[in-house]
Amino acid sequence: MSTIKKLAVVSAAFGLLAASSSGVLAQKKYDSGASDSEIKIGNIMPYSGPASAYGVIAKTEEAYFRKVNAEGGINGRKINFISYDDAYSPPKTVEQARKLVESDEALIVFNPLGTPPNTAIQKYLNSKKVPQLFVATGATKWNDSKSFPWTMGWQPNYQSETQIYAKYILKEKPNAKIGILYQNDDYGKDYLKGFKDGLGAKAASMIVLEESYEVSEPTIDSHIVKLKATGADVFVNITTPKFAAQAIKKNAELGWKPLHFLNSVSASIGSVIKPAGFENAQDIISSQYLKDPADAEFKNDAGMKAWNEFLDKYYPEANRADAFVVYGYTVAQTLEHVLKSCGDNLTRENVMKQAASIKDLELGGLLPGIKINTSATDFAPISQLQLVKFKGDTWERFGEILSSDAGG
Amino acid sequence: MSAVEEVVTEAPAVEAVPKRAMTLGLGTSLVVLGALVLAPLFVKNFIIFQMTMLLIYGLAVLALNILTGGSGQFSLGQSAFYAVGAYTSAILMEHAGMNYALTLPIAGLICFAFGFAFGQPALRLSGIYLALATFALAVAMPQLLKLHFVEHWTGGVQGLVVTKPDAPFGLPMGQDMWLYYFTLVITIGIYIASVNLLRSRSGRAFMAIRDNEIAASAMGVDVALYKTLAFGVSAGITGVAGGLGAIAVQFVAPDSYTITLAISLFLGMVVGGVGWLPGSIVGAAFIIFVPNIAESISKGLSGAVFGVLLFIVIFLVPHGARQIAIVAQQVLSKFKK
Numbered sequence: 162m163s164t165i166k167k168l169a170v171v172s173a174a175f176g177l178l179a180a181s182s183s184g185v186l187a188q189k190k191y192d193s194g195a196s197d198s199e200i201k202i203g204n205i206m207p208y209s210g211p212a213s214a215y216g217v218i219a220k221t222e223e224a225y226f227r228k229v230n231a232e233g234g235i236n237g238r239k240i241n242f243i244s245y246d247d248a249y250s251p252p253k254t255v256e257q258a259r260k261l262v263e264s265d266e267a268l269i270v271f272n273p274l275g276t277p278p279n280t281a282i283q284k285y286l287n288s289k290k291v292p293q294l295f296v297a298t299g300a301t302k303w304n305d306s307k308s309f310p311w312t313m314g315w316q317p318n319y320q321s322e323t324q325i326y327a328k329y330i331l332k333e334k335p336n337a338k339i340g341i342l343y344q345n346d347d348y349g350k351d352y353l354k355g356f357k358d359g360l361g362a363k364a365a366s367m368i369v370l371e372e373s374y375e376v377s378e379p380t381i382d383s384h385i386v387k388l389k390a391t392g393a394d395v396f397v398n399i400t401t402p403k404f405a406a407q408a409i410k411k412n413a414e415l416g417w418k419p420l421h422f423l424n425s426v427s428a429s430i431g432s433v434i435k436p437a438g439f440e441n442a443q444d445i446i447s448s449q450y451l452k453d454p455a456d457a458e459f460k461n462d463a464g465m466k467a468w469n470e471f472l473d474k475y476y477p478e479a480n481r482a483d484a485f486v487v488y489g490y491t492v493a494q495t496l497e498h499v500l501k502s503c504g505d506n507l508t509r510e511n512v513m514k515q516a517a518s519i520k521d522l523e524l525g526g527l528l529p530g531i532k533i534n535t536s537a538t539d540f541a542p543i544s545q546l547q548l549v550k551f552k553g554d555t556w557e558r559f560g561e562i563l564s565s566d567a568g569g
Numbered sequence: 570m571s572a573v574e575e576v577v578t579e580a581p582a583v584e585a586v587p588k589r590a591m592t593l594g595l596g597t598s599l600v601v602l603g604a605l606v607l608a609p610l611f612v613k614n615f616i617i618f619q620m621t622m623l624l625i626y627g628l629a630v631l632a633l634n635i636l637t638g639g640s641g642q643f644s645l646g647q648s649a650f651y652a653v654g655a656y657t658s659a660i661l662m663e664h665a666g667m668n669y670a671l672t673l674p675i676a677g678l679i680c681f682a683f684g685f686a687f688g689q690p691a692l693r694l695s696g697i698y699l700a701l702a703t704f705a706l707a708v709a710m711p712q713l714l715k716l717h718f719v720e721h722w723t724g725g726v727q728g729l730v731v732t733k734p735d736a737p738f739g740l741p742m743g744q745d746m747w748l749y750y751f752t753l754v755i756t757i758g759i760y761i762a763s764v765n766l767l768r769s770r771s772g773r774a775f776m777a778i779r780d781n782e783i784a785a786s787a788m789g790v791d792v793a794l795y796k797t798l799a800f801g802v803s804a805g806i807t808g809v810a811g812g813l814g815a816i817a818v819q820f821v822a823p824d825s826y827t828i829t830l831a832i833s834l835f836l837g838m839v840v841g842g843v844g845w846l847p848g849s850i851v852g853a854a855f856i857i858f859v860p861n862i863a864e865s866i867s868k869g870l871s872g873a874v875f876g877v878l879l880f881i882v883i884f885l886v887p888h889g890a891r892q893i894a895i896v897a898q899q900v901l902s903k904f905k906k
Contacts, residue, residue, distance in 0.1 A: 208864075209872050210829070246864050246871055251728070251825045252818045256619065263615035277728055281820035284730055345717060346726050377712060 188505075194268030195507035200500060201241045202226070203267030205257045205282075206274050210248030215274050217479070218297060219244045221489025222272065224476035225497075231475075235500045238507075243267060249274075251281035258282040262291050269294050269512055272315070272492055276300045276347070279312075287311045292513050294499075295492050295542070299426075301351050304541040306517070311509075313516055313540045315492055317450055319348065319424075320355025321544050323397070324565040325448060326422045327359025329548060330367075330395060334420065338369045340393030342384055342408065344400055345373040352399040352424055359565070369393050374404065385411040395420045402427045409437035409445070421445045425546075429484075430555070439554050448546040449556065450531055451487045456555070464525025491526030495533060495542065498522055530562040593847045593894075601847075602757070609749050617745045618817065619857065624749075624756045625814045626853035630837040631763060631846055632806035638844025639767055640799035641779030643696065646687075646703030647834045649710040650680050650804040652826035654811025656714065659729045659821040660722050669734045669816050673755070676812035677805045684804020688797030707831040711823035728822025731815055752813050759806055763846060766802065775799055840882055842891025851890035855882075 194201040206219035226240040234240065243265050245257040254273065261267045270286060273279055274297040286293040287309050295315035296303050299322075303314035330337055341356065343349035353371065357364045369391045372384045381404050388396065389412075396419040398408050405427035412421065421444070427433045428447040452459050459465040468490055472479050479486050500507075502515045519542060522533040531545045545564040549556035593601065605624075609617045633647050657676040661667040687706065694702050714723050723729065736747035766772050774795045777785035786792045815821045833856045840855045841848025863874035886892045 208868055211827075244868070246860075246868065248829070249824060250827070250829065251820055251822050252622075252814065255818045255820065256622065259615045259618055263613055277726065277822040277824045280727060280730065281818065281822065281825075284819060346715065348726070375717075376715075 190506045192508045193266040199241050200238050201267040203261030203270045204244040205247050207249040208246040212249040217485045218489040221486050222493040225493035228475045251277050254278035254281050272297050306540045315542050317543050319351040321565040323352045323356035324359035325563045327356050337395040338393045339367050339395045340370045340388040341397040342372050382411050389417040397422045399424050402433045405433045406437040409441050413441035423447045442551045445551045450546050467525050487526045494524050614745045617749050621749045621752050621817050624752045625810050627850040628810035629807050630852045631849035632803045633838045636803035640775040643700040644703040645831050646706035648826045648831035649706045650807040651811035652710050654680050654808030655815035655821045658812030659731050659815045673812045677809040680808025681801045681805035685801035688800030707828045714823040731819045733819050840889045842889035845891035848890040
């Protein structure tokens with residue numbers, strides 16, 4: 162039986178679906194992993210190893226799908242969530258992905274975590290035409306529907322974030338002299354590229370120094386001294402938590418008070434701001450897209466109330482200050498939305514099609530005003546952020562919701 | 570150390586190298602070989618892939634076995650050699666467009682040279698100090714691969730994606746099955762070569778050094794040469810395994826070759842039986858499948874369950890699979906009488 166014919170039939174069906182927009186198909190269609198009673202969702206997460214702190218994401222997802230099942234499932238089908246440990250080791254990720262696809266016959270591989278593990282399985286999943294949906298990494302390369310039509314990101318990517326900072330600078334401080342400190346690896350370069358793209362033609366004249374450091378360096382003090390000496394009045398701080406804390410502290414010691422942008426990777430109050438000292442971190446600008454569970458503002462927010470009720474019932478041992486719990490909850494809701502809109506057509510192709518046709522989806526865990534949007538060419542579901550400024554001992558949101566779509 | 574010493578003291582050495590101490594009998598070997606050749610015809614591609622990984626890790630454990638079981642030197646740095654082999658193959662395939670089969674001997678040679686060179690300073694160290702020195706190598710390797718000036722070739726943190734080869738000559742088999750048989754042939758070749766190496770003059774020199782370095786040098790064995798040679802051979806085989814691993818997994822990245830891999834290989838050697846070459850495959854099976862079993866028992870405590878299983882194995886059969894094989898053999902011979 163020719164696969165091409167099958168595909169043709171399926172895509173014709175989409176056409177009809179889109180045209181009628183009734184959401185009901187005359188016929189039920191399934192790929193392996195889906196049936197009248199069940200949908201198999203595969204997942205790979207580092208429960209052990211150096212990145213095991215992320216394991217809580219899959220635990221939250223598992224709890225959320227239990228909730229979905231308890232409430233009747235998705236269009237009457239229960240979700241069978243199969244999650245394996247890869248210990249953040251790419252060869253193990255490949256083994257687990259193959260197990261999910263070939264042995265468990267999962268319909269999709271959902272939210273696997275980490276840039277190296279996802280890179281390891283991207284080619285395999287795309288050649289098998291299995292959706293690698295809503296990967297849990299901020300690299301920009303996941304938004305590449307042309308080369309990898311079966312892979313889709315979820316969270317705002319690094320380039321989007323710095324593009325937003327660049328836009329803000331162009332608007333608020335068009336004559337800024339910008340000093341950049343970035344980590345010399347793909348993460349740092351991804352951010353840097355987004356920032357320069359955001360400044361566009363003015364990048365060359367505005368940036369006075371691009372200073373890089375190696376992860377292996379014990380301290381970045383000398384780089385800060387160098388940046389201060391350029392007389393820059395805007396400091397773009399693209400560093401991981403340990404170095405971010407050092408940078409904030411050193412700035413205060415030197416009495417250098419530029420407009421300070423801190424990448425969201427290091428926006429954690431507990432592991433960066435507190436060690437650096439609250440008094441040193443005042444007025445630093447960063448960005449957020451998820452609600453901070455510790456934020457008093459959301460105490461009576463409907464979305465966070467629902468989140469708390471879900472945790473009470475299905476995941477009572479969760480740490481409620483942990484942002485990953487909000488993350489897992491929100492990404493699981495996004496998948497629930499996609500599967501619901503698939504109706505009775507649970508083929509892998511239709512899952513990708515529906516995932517690529519999300520329009521203005523608002524979820525309880527996202528900041529008010531942030532909407533998920535995708536299209537056949539936009540595989541970056543969340544591309545909006547809100548700027549936050551550090552005041553007192555917490556981040557305060559300010560300004561509009563800003564958006565930017567960066568492609569890989 | 571004691572495990573190594575006991576290997577020697579356990580059976581009275583009649584032959585210079587007791588064959589049974591190192592290999593399986595001919596009959597058993599043929600049965601195992603038959604099983605390895607026929608099994609892929611009846612299982613899913615995913616299982617074939619796992620079996621390929623089994624052979625690859627088996628090779629890496631075998632290499633460590635030659636070093637530790639043969640010449641009595643410890644190494645916690647095998648992951649570094651594995652990484653060098655994997656990157657050599659990946660870089661030659663992706664940047665130089667070389668045929669995958671040709672990259673393996675090159676990976677082996679480069680790793681041999683690397684291991685031989687590393688063996689020089691290692692000469693001054695022995696026992697736990699050598700283990701620590703090699704440990705340093707394993708810890709350093711993932712970071713070295715990310716260094717700026719090699720990033721152009723290694724792909725930095727992102728790693729390199731490797732293209733999986735198709736079966737040649739239009740053979741009617743899938744990529745996984747072809748790669749399995751390809752790996753099997755190489756594994757058997759290296760296995761036979763290793764057995765012969767350990768039975769040869771050089772092998773006897775290795776073991777003399779293992780048993781008593783001073784006595785060995787008194788007998789005229791060039792201790793320095795053979796110690797570094799053991800390192801070179803071990804690293805070379807590990808490099809070939811690494812190259813095969815890169816082709817099978819289709820991806821190399823620094824995170825794939827951390828110290829955890831080195832410890833896994835070491836663990837596989839102990840579980841398989843130090844100095845007993847067929848045990849390498851058993852040890853590889855342990856490090857591949859037991860974590861999966863542990864995970865299926867408890868996801869949150871998979872590490873703890875793995876630890877308990879490992880503890881049971883070490884407690885009940887401290888000499889690993891080799892001990893089980895010896896017991897089985899004794900039972901069988903009694904049965905025959």
